[in-house]
Amino acid sequence: MTNFLDYAPAPESTSILHLKKSYGLFIDGDWVEGRGKPFATINPATEKKITTVASASSDDVDLAVAAARRSYEKTWSTMSGADRGKYLFRIARLVQERARELAVAETLDNGKPIKESRDVDVPLVAAWFFYYAGWADKLDHAGLGAAPQSLGVAAQIIPWNFPLLMLAWKIAPALAAGNTVVLKPAETTPLSALLFAEILQQADLPAGVVNIVTGAGETGAALVRHPDVNKVAFTGSTGVGREIAKAIAGTDKKVTLELGGKAANIVFDDAPIDQAVEGIVNGIFFNQGHVCCAGSRLLVQESIHDEVVDRLKQRLSTLRLGDPLDKNTDIGAINSKEQLERIRALSDIGEAEGADRWTAPCVIPENGFWFAPTIFDNVSTSSTIAREEVFGPVLSVLTFRTPAEAIAKANNTPYGLSAGIWSDKGSKILAVADQLRAGVIWANTFNRFDPASPFGGYKESGYGREGGRHGLAAYLKGATK
Amino acid sequence: MSRLQIPKTYKLYIGGAFPRSESGRSYEVASPAGDFLANASLASRKDGRDAVVAARAAQPKWAGATAYNRGQVLYRIAELLDGRRAQFIEEITASEGVTAAVAGAQVDEAIDTWVWYAGWCDKYQQVAGSGNPVSGPYFNISVPEPTGVVAIVAPQSSSLLGLVQVVAPALVAGNTVVVIADEARPLSAISLGEVLATSDVPGGVVNILTGSPAEITPWLASHADVNALDLTGAGALEWVDLEIAAADTLKRVIRPEPGLPGRSLDRILAFVETKTVWHTKALI
Numbered sequence: 013m014t015n016f017l018d019y020a021p022a023p024e025s026t027s028i029l030h031l032k033k034s035y036g037l038f039i040d041g042d043w044v045e046g047r048g049k050p051f052a053t054i055n056p057a058t059e060k061k062i063t064t065v066a067s068a069s070s071d072d073v074d075l076a077v078a079a080a081r082r083s084y085e086k087t088w089s090t091m092s093g094a095d096r097g098k099y100l101f102r103i104a105r106l107v108q109e110r111a112r113e114l115a116v117a118e119t120l121d122n123g124k125p126i127k128e129s130r131d132v133d134v135p136l137v138a139a140w141f142f143y144y145a146g147w148a149d150k151l152d153h154a155g156l157g158a159a160p161q162s163l164g165v166a167a168q169i170i171p172w173n174f175p176l177l178m179l180a181w182k183i184a185p186a187l188a189a190g191n192t193v194v195l196k197p198a199e200t201t202p203l204s205a206l207l208f209a210e211i212l213q214q215a216d217l218p219a220g221v222v223n224i225v226t227g228a229g230e231t232g233a234a235l236v237r238h239p240d241v242n243k244v245a246f247t248g249s250t251g252v253g254r255e256i257a258k259a260i261a262g263t264d265k266k267v268t269l270e271l272g273g274k275a276a277n278i279v280f281d282d283a284p285i286d287q288a289v290e291g292i293v294n295g296i297f298f299n300q301g302h303v304c305c306a307g308s309r310l311l312v313q314e315s316i317h318d319e320v321v322d323r324l325k326q327r328l329s330t331l332r333l334g335d336p337l338d339k340n341t342d343i344g345a346i347n348s349k350e351q352l353e354r355i356r357a358l359s360d361i362g363e364a365e366g367a368d369r370w371t372a373p374c375v376i377p378e379n380g381f382w383f384a385p386t387i388f389d390n391v392s393t394s395s396t397i398a399r400e401e402v403f404g405p406v407l408s409v410l411t412f413r414t415p416a417e418a419i420a421k422a423n424n425t426p427y428g429l430s431a432g433i434w435s436d437k438g439s440k441i442l443a444v445a446d447q448l449r450a451g452v453i454w455a456n457t458f459n460r461f462d463p464a465s466p467f468g469g470y471k472e473s474g475y476g477r478e479g480g481r482h483g484l485a486a487y488l489k490g491a492t493k
Numbered sequence: 494m495s496r497l498q499i500p501k502t503y504k505l506y507i508g509g510a511f512p513r514s515e516s517g518r519s520y521e522v523a524s525p526a527g528d529f530l531a532n533a534s535l536a537s538r539k540d541g542r543d544a545v546v547a548a549r550a551a552q553p554k555w556a557g558a559t560a561y562n563r564g565q566v567l568y569r570i571a572e573l574l575d576g577r578r579a580q581f582i583e584e585i586t587a588s589e590g591v592t593a594a595v596a597g598a599q600v601d602e603a604i605d606t607w608v609w610y611a612g613w614c615d616k617y618q619q620v621a622g623s624g625n626p627v628s629g630p631y632f633n634i635s636v637p638e639p640t641g642v643v644a645i646v647a648p649q650s651s652s653l654l655g656l657v658q659v660v661a662p663a664l665v666a667g668n669t670v671v672v673i674a675d676e677a678r679p680l681s682a683i684s685l686g687e688v689l690a691t692s693d694v695p696g697g698v699v700n701i702l703t704g705s706p707a708e709i710t711p712w713l714a715s716h717a718d719v720n721a722l723d724l725t726g727a728g729a730l731e732w733v734d735l736e737i738a739a740a741d742t743l744k745r746v747i748r749p750e751p752g753l754p755g756r757s758l759d760r761i762l763a764f765v766e767t768k769t770v771w772h773t774k775a776l777i
Contacts, residue, residue, distance in 0.1 A: 139628070155620065250743070257740030262733030269743065426742070428766075438772070445770050455772040462627035466635045470766045471720070472743045477767050480625055480635065490759070 023337045024126045028113045034064040035202070037072055037226060038209035040079035041219025046072055048227055053202055056123035057336050057345040057380040065202045068225035070234040073194070076223040077238050080165040080192040083220030088192050089162055091218075093149035100145030100187060102215040107138040110211065114204055118176055119336045121203035123345030123381070124299050126337050136461055137180040143463035144184035147484050151189065154481055160488040162190030163266055164242035167235045170205075171248045172198035172347050173302040173403075177461075179205050181478045182245050183222060184463075189487035191243065194223045196235055200348045202226040233259070241265060243487065247304070249401075250427070250472050268476030268486045270304065270468055272401040273429030276422035277307030277458060278444065280415075281316045283434035287456060289323045292407070295432055295458035297331065297385050300346055301405040304473075305430035307458050309391075309398055311418050314411045321389055321409060328372040328385045335377075343374075343405060346381040355383050355404035362388045362397035367408070393424055401427070415440065419447045428470030432458045451477070503533045503679070505540060505703060506686030508547030509696015515539050520704065522680060525590035533679045536704035538712040541671065544700035548642045548669040549718055551697030556639045556667030564614035567664065570692045571607035574600070577688060581653055581681055588652050588678040603657040609756050610661040617665060617761050630774040637765035639667035640745055641720035644713035646706045648726040648753055652678035653685060655753050659725050660699060662760035668721070671700045671713060675726070679703035706730060714738040721745040721764050725754055 034050065036043040048067030055062055068076070088096070107114065111134045118129040151160050166186045170178035175197055186193050197205035209224050225231055229252075236244050236259050246256050247270040260267055277295050279288050295307025312320050336344035346352040363369045367388040376382045383404055391398050391408040398408050412418040422431055430452040433441050441455045451469045454460060461467065466477040476486050503522075504511040513519075518535035534540075555563070574581070578600050585596035618637055625633040643663045648655030652675055663670050674682030686701045702709060707730050714722055714735040722739045724732050728749035739746050747763055754760060 254740050254743065257743060258737045261736035261740060264748075271743070441772065442770075445768075451766060451768060453768065453770045455770065457631065457771055457773050460627070460629065460631065460771050462625070462629070462633070464625045465627050465633050465771070466623070466625070466767050466769050468767065470640075470768075474743060475745055481623055482635065482767055 019332070019340045021335070022339045023335055024116055024119070024339060026116055026120065026337070028116055029120070031063050034066070035206045035226070036066045037068050037076070038206070038224040039072070039076045040223065041213070044075075046226070048072070048231070051199070053121055053200065055120050056347050057377070059379050062120060062203060065206070065226045068227040068231045073225060073231060073234040073238060076194045076225050077165055077235070077240050079220035080194050080223055081240055083218055084164055084192040087218045088221050089190050093151060093190070096187060096190065097145045097148030099215060099217050100141050100148060100184060103211060103217070104138045104141035104145060106211045106214055107134065107141060111135070111138070114176060114207060116337070117207055118204045119344070121201050122172065122175060123336050123347050125341040125344045126339055127341070128299060133174055133177045136463070137176050140177070140180035140184045140463040144188040144484070148188040151488065154484055156485055156488055157490060160490060163487060163489060164191060165240060166191045166193050166243040166245060166487065167238065167241040168193055168195040168245045169232045169235065169248065170195065170197055172201040173299060173304070175201040176204035176208065178247050179208060181247070185478070185483045186243070186245070186487050187221065189484055191487050192221050194225060194235060196225050196227060196232050199228045236260065243267070245486070246270070253474055266486070268478065269474035270478060271472065271474035272427055273304045273306070273469065273473050274309060274399065274401055274425045274427045275305055275307045275430040275432065275450065276309045276311050277432035278311045278418045278422060278434065279313060279316070279320060280435040280440065281313040282436045284436060284456070285316070285320065285323065288434040289320065289327055291432065291434060291456070291458045292324060293327055296407045297328070297343060297405050298459050300344055300383070302347060302351070302403055303459065305452060305459065307432050308402060308406070308408060310407055310409045311412050311421055312409060314413050317411050321387070324387065325370060328387070331372060331374070331385060333374045333376070333382065333384060343385060346383050346404065349381055351403065352381040352383060355402055355406060358397055358400060358402045359386060359406055362391070362395060362408070365395045367391045367395055367397065393421060399425065415444055419444060423449045426472040429473035430454070500531065503531050503683045503703070505534045505536055506683060506690070506699070506701040507540065507544045508700065509690060511686065514704070515543070522588070522677070524587050530587055531680055533683070533703045536702040536709055538709060540702055541709045541712050542716070544671040544702060545642060545644070545713070545716055545718055547697035547700055548671050551695055552639070552641060552667075552669040555669055555695060555698045558667070560615035560618065563665070563667065564611045566693045567607055567611035567614060567661065570688060570694065571604045571611065573688045573692050574604050574607065574685070577684070580684065584681045584684060585652055588680055599651070599654045603654045606654070606657050606661055606756055610665050610761075613665050613758070613761055617758065620758065621762055621765065621767070625769070627771070630776060632772040632774055633769065635767050635769040637666060637762070638768050640764045640766055641668060642718060643668045643670050643721040643723060643764050644716070644719045645670055645672040645723040646710055646725065646727040646730070647672055647674050647682070649675050649677070649706070649729065651675060651753055652681040655726065656682050656685060658754050658756065659723055662757070663723065663764050664698065665761045666765045668764050669698045671702065671719070673702045673704070673706045673709055676704065676706055710735055711738060714744070715741065717742050719744060723747045724749045
C-alpha cells in the first residue's frame with residue numbers, strides 16, 4: 013500500500029567519483045606504498061568494497077613525520093602568514109568546487125544520508141578552511157601576545173563520524189598557525205581524506221605540509237608516541253583519549269582531546285513543543301546518532317512527558333531509513349559492523365535493566381548495517397544507557413520536576429561535552445546554562461556547528477577547544493588551550 | 494625578667510578550620526642552620542581526601558560569587574597580609590636563612606601578587622571569552638568558567654611567595670584549591686591560612702596541607718573528584734607517574750617548572766573551561 017509518505021527512489025549518482033582501485037599513503041606531496049597490510053574500505057549500506065587503502069607501519073609514520081618536519085623548517089614556518097592564508101583560501105575554494113563529489117564519497121564511505129554530507133559536512137569543511145585562512149596573517153592580533161609562534165609538527169587523529177569535517181577542524185587551524193601536519197583518518201572512513209590529498213595537490217600546497225597516513229590503531233599509536241611530534245590532536249573515544257594523555261605524560265607535547273559525551277537535552281514545560289520535538293530528533297538521530305555531542309539523554313519535565321514522547325514517536329515514524337545516497341533518506345547506515353554490535357548490545361542491556369523500548373516502524377534493508385531509531389522511556393539515572401555513550405540512534409528519556417533537578421541530572425555524568433535547553437523563557441535558559449557543566453550549550457536548537465564557535469568539553473569529554481580564536485590558540489606556543 | 498614566649502602550634506588548614514593531621518603525625522621543621530623552629534603537621538592521604546571534600550563543597554558558592562566579589566576577597570587577602578608583614582618576615586628569615594630585607598621583598602611581592610590577581614577576577618573573562626559571528630540566527634558567546642577543584646604542589650623552594658604564586662591564579666576564576674606547601678619550609682603556609690581565614694575567603698576555598706608531597710600527591714593525582722593538577726613544585730617527585738595517574742580522569746595538568754612561576758594570565762587560563770552558548774534569535 014502506498015501513502016503520501018512514499019517517495020520514488022532519488023539516489024545521487026556515484027558517476028561523479030573517479031576512484032582509484034587502491035590508494036597509497038600521502039607523504040611529502042606524493043603517493044607512496046604503505047608497508048603495513050592494505051585493507052578494504054567498504055560501503056556500510058551495502059557491505060561492498062569501495063577501494064583498497066594502504067596501511068602505514070611505524071616506519072611509514074617515521075617518514076611522514078620527517079617530511080612534516082622538513083617542510084616545517086624549510087618552507088611552512090618561514091613562509092609569510094599571508095601566503096599560508098592564500099593556500100588555505102585555495103583549499104576552501106577547491107572544496108567548494110568539488111563539493112558534490114566529496115559529499116558522494118563521504119556518504120558512500122560513511123553511510124550518512126547524502127542530504128547531511130551535502131548540506132552540513134562539506135559546506136562546513138569549506139567554511140572551516142575559509143575561516144582559518146583569514147587568521148594566518150593576523151596571529152599578532154589574536155590576543156595571544158606579540159608574534160605567537162607555531163608549535164612544529166602536529167599529529168592528528170580523527171574519527172569516522174564526520175571524516176572530512178574532522179579533518180578540516182584539525183588541519184585548518186594547524187596550518188593557519190604555521191604548523192605542519194601528519195593526519196590519520198579513521199580506519200573505516202579514509203576515502204574523503206584521500207580525495208582531500210588530491211585537492212592539496214591541485215592547490216599546489218608545498219610537499220610535506222600535510223601528510224596523510226591511513227591505518228588502524230597501531231598507526232595512530234605510533235604517530236602519537238613519535239618523539240618528533242610537538243602537538244597531538246585527537247577526536248574519538250574517552251578510552252583512547254586517556255591512553256593518549258598517558259602516552260604524552262612527561263613530554264612537552266601539547267594536546268587537544270575531543271572525547272565522548274552523554275549530553276542532556278532538557279525540555280521544560282514552557283518550551284515550544286513543535287520546535288523541541290524537531291530539536292530532539294536532530295539532537296540524537298542526526299548522523300545516526302554517531303555524534304559525540306548527541307543529545308542522547310532527553311530530560312523532559314514531568315508534566316509534558318507523555319505529550320512529548322507521543323509526538324516524538326509520531327515524528328520518528330515518518331523518518332525514512334535506507335539508501336544513504338537517496339536524497340530523501342533521513343537515517344542512513346550504521347558506520348560499521350562493530351558499531352552496530354555495540355549499539356545492539358547496549359540497547360539489549362537497556363531493555364534488560366527495565367527501560368521501555370520503542371522502535372520506529374521501518375523496513376531494514378537486507379544488506380548493510382542498520383539500526384532503527386529507538387527510544388527508551390522510563391530510564392533511571394543509574395541505567396547503563398543513561399551513563400554510557402551508545403553512539404547510535406538511541407534516545408534515553410528521563411523526567412524531572414524542577415530546574416534544580418534537571419541540572420543535577422544533566423551534570424550527573426563524568427562527561428561534559430554538550431547540552432540542550434528548551435524553554436520560551438530566556439532568563440531561565442541563561443540561568444540553567446550557567447549551571448550546566450558542559451562546553452557547548454544549545455538553547456532552543458541542537459547540533460549547530462560553526463568555524464567561529466569554540467567546541468570542546470568539560471571533565472572527561474577532554475580538553476582544549478576547536479573552532480574560533482580558541483581553536484587557533486591550541487596550535488600556538490605560550491597560549492593555554 | 495624577660496617574658497617567656499608562646500610559640501605557635503602549626504596545624505593544617507582544611508575547610509576553614511585548623512585541624513591536626515588525622516594521623517596524629519608531625520615532623521620537625523628546622524632553619525637552614527639546623528635549629529629547631531617548630532613541629533608541623535605531617536598530612537596523610539586521608540587529610541588529602543578530607544581537603545578535597547572541603548574544596549568540592551566550597552566550589553559552587555565560590556564560583557557563583559560575582560567576579561567583583563571574588564576580586565574584593567582576593568584584595569582583602571592582600572590587606573591582611575600587609576598587616577601581618579612583620580610576622581611573615583620573621584618566619585621567612587628563620588626558615589629560609591635570608592636577610593630581613595630579602596624576606597621583606599618576598600612578602601611585598603606576595604602581597605602585590607594578590608593585588609594583581611584580585612584585579613583579574615572581573616577581567617580575564619573579556620580577554621579569554623568571545624562573541625562568535627556564526628552563520629545563522631544565533632546569539633553565540635564563549636565564556637570561561639572555573640575547572641573545579643585544583644590540587645597543587647607548591648614550589649619547594651619558597652615558603653610564602655611560591656605558594657601565593659600558584660594559589661592566587663587558581664582562585665581567580667572560582668576554582669577551589671588543595672595545596673601541598675613547601676615541605677621543608679611549611680610554617681608561612683599555615684600562617685597564610687590564618688590570613689585567609691580572616692579575609693572573607695569562605696572555608697574550603699583554600700585548603701593547605703603540610704608534609705610530604707611525595708606521600709600525598711599520588712592520592713590527589715588519582716582522586717576522581719579533583720579536576721586539575723598543578724605540578725609546578727613537583728619537579729623532584731616521580732611526576733610523570735603523577736601525570737599518568739591524572740590521565741585516568743583526564744585532569745588538566747600543569748607540568749613542573751623550575752624556580753618560581755611569577756605572575757601570569759596563562760596560569761588563570763590553565764584552569765578554566767570555555768563554555769559556548771548558542772541561543773536562537775527570532776526571525777522577525
